[in-house]
Amino acid sequence: MTASPHHTVREDWLALAQEDILAPGQPILDAHHHLWDRPEGRYRAAELMADVRAGHDVRASLYVQCRTGYRTDGPEPLRPVGEVETVLDWTRGQDRFPAGIVAMADLQLGDAVRPVLEALTEAGQGRVKGIRNSTAWHADPAVQSNPAPPPDGLLRSAAFLAGARAVAGAGLCLDVWAYETQLDEVRALARALPDLTVIVDHCGGPLGVGQHDRFDPDNFHDWRAALASVAALPNTRIKIGGFGLRVFGWRYADAALPPKSETLAQDWQPWVETCLDLFSPDRAMFESNFPVDKGQFGYRALWNAFKRLAAPLGQDDKDALFWRSAARTYGIDQQIFAHDNGRIPS
Known part of the structure; x- marks a missing residue:
């Protein structure tokens, strides 16, 4: 395992920029x-x-797997059940933070993943809503968002397809x-399993490092063309966020002061508007991706930026982006x- 690819969270640096809450x-x-x-x-x-x-009216959250608290013994396929147990232990006494959990089950097990899904569901006490594996891969070592990058080809494998079919059968996304x-691999997977809801994380991974220049029109x-092919399938959804990831190429953490929401909204507008154009607010949802993105900007500024970007929309579309799409998708x-x-x- 290599060192963390994420920007370091510096609370003292984040405290240098404060702003009022928009649309509280x-x-x-x-x-x-x-x-x-x-x-x-x-x-x-x-x-x-x-x-x-911190001031925004955040009423619930969704936890997404990140290899936290795995069991250290017992059958290898069941060790990720420890993540669900750990998260529920850490958040004991809360029922909305998180209100749902996206857990890890190795889909390379194929149909044999079913007992793992059952164990995760039982451990989650009604809060396990979905599954995620580590699948982000690129041939360029400069494009890395995981301290333990996965091998190439997981999304294309017959075993993963069988495992994903089991996820759908378990009523999970x-x-x-x-x-x-x-994204072509994501499209093929979603097309092969129309009964499975597939949520594309972090705007579909638009890249800005290595051989990829985020300002290059080509x-x-x-990115837009590949994402459009995914959005054309009705069983797909998009999470809008992840702009603090190193692979996106933004370097806010290098500045003397943290960015304000005006800057973030202006920078992100082309990607956010594209996601909304392709998926519509009813199939899109905002995400913080904290603490990964917290190394680049604060929670107040992040949600203020999303509110600035959503300002031209009607209230129904705003509600879809800020809570309804996610609530419907994850139950x-x-x-x-x-x-x-x-x-x-507060």
């Missing part, structure tokens, strides 16, 4: 975050709730983190967002 009454479901306790930093329940309580160069066109109680009783204390 907009309910939010943070559709993608992690929890961990690693040498690179700690982000457990206390750290998550400090961000959630599948998150996929793949780079723009892999690179943007290639999270929509009553949390229906009235002021869902607001948590």
